[in-house]
Amino acid sequence: MKISKPLHVFLGLWLAVLAGRAPAAEGVVYQGSGGPGRGKHIVFLAGDEEYRSEEGLPMLAQILAARHGFKCTVLFAINPADGTIDPLTLTNMPGMAALDAADLCVMGLRFRELPDAQMKHFVDYLNAGRPIIALRTSTHAFKYEVNKASPYAKYDWHSTVWPGGFGRQVLGETWVAHHGNHGRESTRGVIHEAFKGHPVLRGVADLWGPTDVYAITQLPADAQVLVWGQVLTGMKPEDPPVAGPKNSPMMPLVWIRNYTGENGRTAKVLTTTMGAAVDLENEGLRRLLINAAYWAVGLEKKIPRRANAACVGEYQPSWFGYGKFKPGRKPRDLAWPH
Numbered sequence: 001m002k003i004s005k006p007l008h009v010f011l012g013l014w015l016a017v018l019a020g021r022a023p024a025a026e027g028v029v030y031q032g033s034g035g036p037g038r039g040k041h042i043v044f045l046a047g048d049e050e051y052r053s054e055e056g057l058p059m060l061a062q063i064l065a066a067r068h069g070f071k072c073t074v075l076f077a078i079n080p081a082d083g084t085i086d087p088l089t090l091t092n093m094p095g096m097a098a099l100d101a102a103d104l105c106v107m108g109l110r111f112r113e114l115p116d117a118q119m120k121h122f123v124d125y126l127n128a129g130r131p132i133i134a135l136r137t138s139t140h141a142f143k144y145e146v147n148k149a150s151p152y153a154k155y156d157w158h159s160t161v162w163p164g165g166f167g168r169q170v171l172g173e174t175w176v177a178h179h180g181n182h183g184r185e186s187t188r189g190v191i192h193e194a195f196k197g198h199p200v201l202r203g204v205a206d207l208w209g210p211t212d213v214y215a216i217t218q219l220p221a222d223a224q225v226l227v228w229g230q231v232l233t234g235m236k237p238e239d240p241p242v243a244g245p246k247n248s249p250m251m252p253l254v255w256i257r258n259y260t261g262e263n264g265r266t267a268k269v270l271t272t273t274m275g276a277a278v279d280l281e282n283e284g285l286r287r288l289l290i291n292a293a294y295w296a297v298g299l300e301k302k303i304p305r306r307a308n309a310a311c312v313g314e315y316q317p318s319w320f321g322y323g324k325f326k327p328g329r330k331p332r333d334l335a336w337p338h
Contacts, residue, residue, distance in 0.1 A: 026095030027075040028331045030061050035069025036302040042070050042293060043102040045109055045122075047077035048137050049087045051211070053108030054325060055317045056277035058334050060106070062312040063286065064293055073098045076331055077112075085329050090143075096121035103130065103297045106289075108275055110137035111157070113144050119152045126170065129265025131296035133289065135275025136211070139167040140175035164218070170259045171271045172223045173216045179251050180212030180231040185242060187213050187274065188230040189253050189284070195226045200256070200270065200291045203306035207253075207288070208237040209279030211320060216252045216273070227288075229253030229273065254288065268296050277317035283309050 032038065044061050046053040054076055061072035075095045079086035090111060096118040099105060105125060114122070126132070134141075140157035142165060144150060154162035157174050167174030180187060189207025213229035228250035232239040241247050254272040261267065270292045274285055286309040294303045318324050 026078075026331070027073055027098065028058065028334045030058075030065035030072045030074075030336060032065040032067075032069035032071060035067070036294065036299055037064060037068045037070030037297075040070050040103045040297050040299070041098075041101060042072045042104045042106060042297075043098045044072065044074040045093065045105065045107040046074060047087060047090075047093055047112055048108055048110035049325075050110065050322055051108070051136050051275065051320045052277035052318050052325065053135070053275075054085050054087060056275070056280045057106065057108055059277075059280060059311060059315050059317075060286065060289060062336065063309065064290060066312045067308045067310070068290065068293075070293065073102075074331075074334070078331075083330055084327065085325075085331065086327075087325050091115065091146075093118055099125040104133065104293060105130070106133045106135070106293070107138045107141060108135045109141035111143040112141060113146060114142075116147070116150055116152060119150070119155075123152060123155075126259070126267065127261035127263045127265065129261060129263070129267045131268040132170070132259075132270070133292050133296060134171050134269070134271045136273055136279075137175075138275075139171055139173055139214070139271070139273065140165075142166055168218065171269060172219045172255060172257050173252075173271075176215040176217050178212050179215040179229070179246065180242075182212045184235065185212050186210045186232045186235045186237070186239065187253065188232055188237070188241070189274070190228040190230050190250060192225050192228060195224060198226055199300040199303050200254075200288060200295050201226060202291055202303050204284050204288045204291070206237075206282070207274075207284040208282055209274045209276065209285060210235050211274060211276045211279055213246075213251050213253065214273040219252060219255060220257065223252070223255045223257040225252040225255045227252075227254035227272075270296065276320045278319060281315065281317065286311075 044057040142155040144153040155166040159165040164174040
């Protein structure tokens with residue numbers, strides 16, 4: 001799918017944020033010049049082997065910077081041997097210190113085992129009571145196989161010390177299973193009628209993605225399900241729902257809750273089991289996540305009636321799957337203009 005804008009619109013957006021669109025020493029920064037998000041800093045963590053967060057999160061960051069005024073820093077899994085973006089490198093995400101001054105963390109992680117010095121920035125951020133938006137495999141963001149003596153080993157997705165690890169304790173659920181048939185049954189988002197007036201859902205419609213519904217079985221009582229995941233019979237948005245128990249009841253697809261960290265400070269959390277790069281071709285999902293960013297940083301009263309969710313330039317994401325990332329790219333290759 002190709003999403004593009006007229007040349008004069010592209011040039012206008014480019015000039016508006018050119019000064020801040022530059023590669024960071026570690027990661028890439030997109031700096032908005034004006035808008036409701038001005039003065040707020042969002043840090044994106046892109047590191048999963050399957051769902052192309054290294055493509056989807058920079059696109060989302062560009063929208064939030066160019067169209068809404070946020071400063072956005074995107075960090076990646078980096079191969080230390082050559083400095084390239086490599087989702088298969090599970091143990092290195094340089095630049096985590098950016099979280100120290102961040103207002104929001106948006107994460108698309110899977111089975112990371114970061115060095116303690118990097119992980120400390122994430123844990124300190126969380127315990128400071130600052131908000132998180134978590135996508136797809138972030139329910140199982142961490143997996144400690146080598147450094148089991150780490151003070152952060154309890155964040156492991158199947159921790160018994162901290163049952164369910166980061167996913168269950170912070171987000172509300174860890175990895176359980178595919179509920180829809182992976183790669184064969186896509187997902188329709190059904191807005192929960194009780195929360196249709198929630199600011200995160202303002203202007204949101206037609207939620208659909210080709211990735212499947214995840215099984216969510218142990219959400220805590222304080223979680224509010226904003227959107228349910230309806231399993232479809234095929235991989236097109238017009239396909240009908242699957243009949244039978246897969247949709248009776250439907251699984252949570254987007255939910256919010258609060259997490260109180262070790263310092264007693266409480267953070268806003270929004271989780272969705274959607275979020276693959278190809279899911280983000282859906283305008284409704286992009287708008288929901290844009291709204292969520294406003295909500296998370298306390299700007300819910302400034303959420304537009306229908307937030308601008310148009311991609312900046314072209315967006316042609318890779319299909320999900322292992323080993324399908326684009327090799328040889330460095331963060332600077334994603335700087336604007338590119």
